[in-house]
Amino acid sequence: MDCNEIRDRLPLFLHDDLAAGETASIKDHCDSCPACRKEYASMQQLRRFLDGLPTPRVEINLARIYAGATRRQEMRMRRWRRATYALVGVAAMMLLVFGLKLEVRLQAHQMVVSWNGQPETVQPAPQPSPPQDFARVELLAPEVSPKDLQLVKDIVHALAAHVETLDQNHQGTFKALATRLETMQYGDNQRWKATQRDVAALYSVCIGPHDKDRGGKP
Amino acid sequence: MGHPDAELVGRWQKGDASAFEELVRRWQQPIARFLMRHVGRTERVADLSQEVFLRLFLARARYREAGVFSTWLYQIALNVARDAARRRRLPLKPLHDQELPANGTPVGQQCEQDELNQALARGLAELPEPLREVLVLRHYEGLNFEEISRLLKAPASTLKSRFSVAVQRLRTRLKDLGWDDLPGKSGHET
Numbered sequence: 110m111d112c113n114e115i116r117d118r119l120p121l122f123l124h125d126d127l128a129a130g131e132t133a134s135i136k137d138h139c140d141s142c143p144a145c146r147k148e149y150a151s152m153q154q155l156r157r158f159l160d161g162l163p164t165p166r167v168e169i170n171l172a173r174i175y176a177g178a179t180r181r182q183e184m185r186m187r188r189w190r191r192a193t194y195a196l197v198g199v200a201a202m203m204l205l206v207f208g209l210k211l212e213v214r215l216q217a218h219q220m221v222v223s224w225n226g227q228p229e230t231v232q233p234a235p236q237p238s239p240p241q242d243f244a245r246v247e248l249l250a251p252e253v254s255p256k257d258l259q260l261v262k263d264i265v266h267a268l269a270a271h272v273e274t275l276d277q278n279h280q281g282t283f284k285a286l287a288t289r290l291e292t293m294q295y296g297d298n299q300r301w302k303a304t305q306r307d308v309a310a311l312y313s314v315c316i317g318p319h320d321k322d323r324g325g326k327p
Numbered sequence: 328m329g330h331p332d333a334e335l336v337g338r339w340q341k342g343d344a345s346a347f348e349e350l351v352r353r354w355q356q357p358i359a360r361f362l363m364r365h366v367g368r369t370e371r372v373a374d375l376s377q378e379v380f381l382r383l384f385l386a387r388a389r390y391r392e393a394g395v396f397s398t399w400l401y402q403i404a405l406n407v408a409r410d411a412a413r414r415r416r417l418p419l420k421p422l423h424d425q426e427l428p429a430n431g432t433p434v435g436q437q438c439e440q441d442e443l444n445q446a447l448a449r450g451l452a453e454l455p456e457p458l459r460e461v462l463v464l465r466h467y468e469g470l471n472f473e474e475i476s477r478l479l480k481a482p483a484s485t486l487k488s489r490f491s492v493a494v495q496r497l498r499t500r501l502k503d504l505g506w507d508d509l510p511g512k513s514g515h516e517t
Contacts, residue, residue, distance in 0.1 A: 120494035121487055124465060126472065155498050158506075159466055161440070162447055165369050167359035167376045169351045177381045289344055 110134060115145050119152050172293045179286050186279050193272045200265045207253040207261075332396040340387060347387075350396075351380055357468065358404050364463040365408040367452035375411055379404045398478055401468065405460065405478065412456065443506060450500040458493035461486050 110118075115138050121127050122135050139146045205211065214221040332353070338346035355376060362375045382403050390399060451459060460479060464470045472483040472490075479486065 117491055117495075120491045124490075126465075126487065126490075151498065152494070155494065155501065156466075158443060158447055158501070162364075162444055164356070164360040164363055165372050167355050167373050169355045169377060169380050171348055171351065173377060174351075174381050174384050178384050181381075181385060 110138065112138075112142060112145055115139070115142075116148050119145075119149055123149075123152050123156060172290060172297070175286050175290050175293070179283055179290075182279060182282065186276070189275065190272065193268055196268060197265055200261055200268075204258070204261055208258060336390055336396055340390070347384065350383075354397075354400060355380070358400065361401065361404055361463060361468055362408055364451060364467055365405075365459065366411055367448055371411065375407055379407050382407065395474070397470075398474055401464070401470070401478055409456075446501055446504045446506055447497075449504070450497045453500060454493055454496060458489050458496065461489045462493040462497070465490055 115135055118127060118131065118135060122132060125132075127135070139149050212221075212223045214223070332350065335346045335350050335353075339350065358379055359372050359376050362379070363369065363372050366372065366375060379400070383400060386403070390396070451462070454462065457479075461475060464475045464478065465472070470478070472486050475486050476483040
C-alpha cells in the first residue's frame with residue numbers, strides 16, 4: 110500500500126475496524142514513514158477533540174409521553190370512526206340503489222326518477238311536443254337477489270361490531286393511561302409541596318423570620 | 328437471563344409500565360447525545376428526545392424479539408432527526424449559547440475549548456447527512472458497521488468508505504477554521 114491508501118484507511122485503523130493483516134501493514138508503514146505517522150497523530154488528535162464535545166443532560170418527562178400517547182390514540186380512533194361511517198354510508202347507498210331498483214332517466218327538458226320499476230315524471234315538459242331528444246342516459250340497476258342484500262347487511266353489521274370492539278379496547282387503554290397519569294401528577298404535587306417546605310425552612314434558617322417578626326433581633 | 332433491554336421490553340409489552348420507565352432512564356442520555364451530534368442544536372435536543380420516546384411508546388406492539396432493541400431505538404431517533412432536519416434548516420448556534428466545559432479550568436483554556444467545541448459542532452453540522460450519520464453512529468454511539476448497515480440499509484463497505492471520508496472532511500474543515508495543530512495536544516500513540 111502507498112501513502113495515499115494508508116491515509117484513506119487511517120480513520121478505520123484508529124477505530125479498530127480493519128482486518129488483522131491490514132492493521133499490521135499500516136502499523137509497519139507508520140513506523141517507517143514520518144509523513145503518515147504525522148497524519149496518524151493528527152487523526153488521534155481529532156478523535157480526542159470529538160470525545161471532548163459536551164452533551165446536554167436530558168430528563169425525559171414521562172407524564173408528557175403518556176399524555177401525548179393518549180392524544181394520538183384518540184386522533185387515531187377519530188380517523189377510524191370517520192372511515193367506518195364513510196364505509197357504512199357507501200353500503201347504505203348501494204342498498205338503496207339495488208334494493209329499490211332506482212332509475213334515473215334524463216330526457217329532453219326533463220329528468221325522470223323512478224323506483225320499483227314504476228316510472229314517474231318529476232317535472233313536466235314545458236312544451237307539449239319536444240322537437241327531439243338531445244340526450245338520453247339510463248341507469249338501470251340489475252336484478253339483485255335477497256341473498257346479496259342479506260350479504261350487504263351482514264357486512265354492515267360486522268363493520269359496526271368491529272368498530273365497537275376497537276372502541277372498547279381503546280377505552281380500556283385510555284383508562285389505564287389516565288390512572289397512571291393521575292398517579293404521577295399526585296407524586297409530582299407531593300414532591301413540589303415537600304420542596305416548598307424545604308425552601309421555607311431553609312429561608313427561615315438562612316435569612317431569618319418573615320415580615321411579622323421584622324424589627325426583632327436577628 | 329437474556330439481555331437487560333430485551334427483558335425490559337418483554338415486561339413492558341406485557342403491560343409493566345415501570346419497565347418502560349427503566350428503558351427511558353437507561354437510554355435518555357445516549358439518545359440525547361446522538362440527537363445533539365446529528366441535529367447540532369442544544370435547545371432542540373430535549374424536545375426531540377421526548378418525541379423519540381413518545382414514538383417508542385406508541386410502537387410498543389411492533390417490536391419483535393428478533394431485533395436488537397438499540398438498533399430499533401436508533402432507527403426511531405434517526406427518523407426523528409431526519410424529520411426535524413426536513414422541517415426547517417436552522418443556522419448554527421452562537422458561541423455564548425454553547426455549554427461550557429467542567430469547572431476548574433483556567434479561563435483562557437476554557438475559552439479555547441469552547442471555540443474548539445463550536446468549530447467541531449460546526450464541522451459536524453456541515454457534513455452531508457449520510458456522512459454525518461455514519462460518523463456519529465460509529466464514533467459516538469459505538470455501533471459496529473454491521474449494526475449501522477442494518478440501521479441505514481446500506482452495505483458495510485459503503486459505510487466504511489463514508490466514515491473515512493467523513494473523518495477526512497471534518498479534519499480539513501477544522502484546519503480551515505484554524506484548528507490545525509494545538510500546542511501540547513498532539514502526539515503519537517501506537
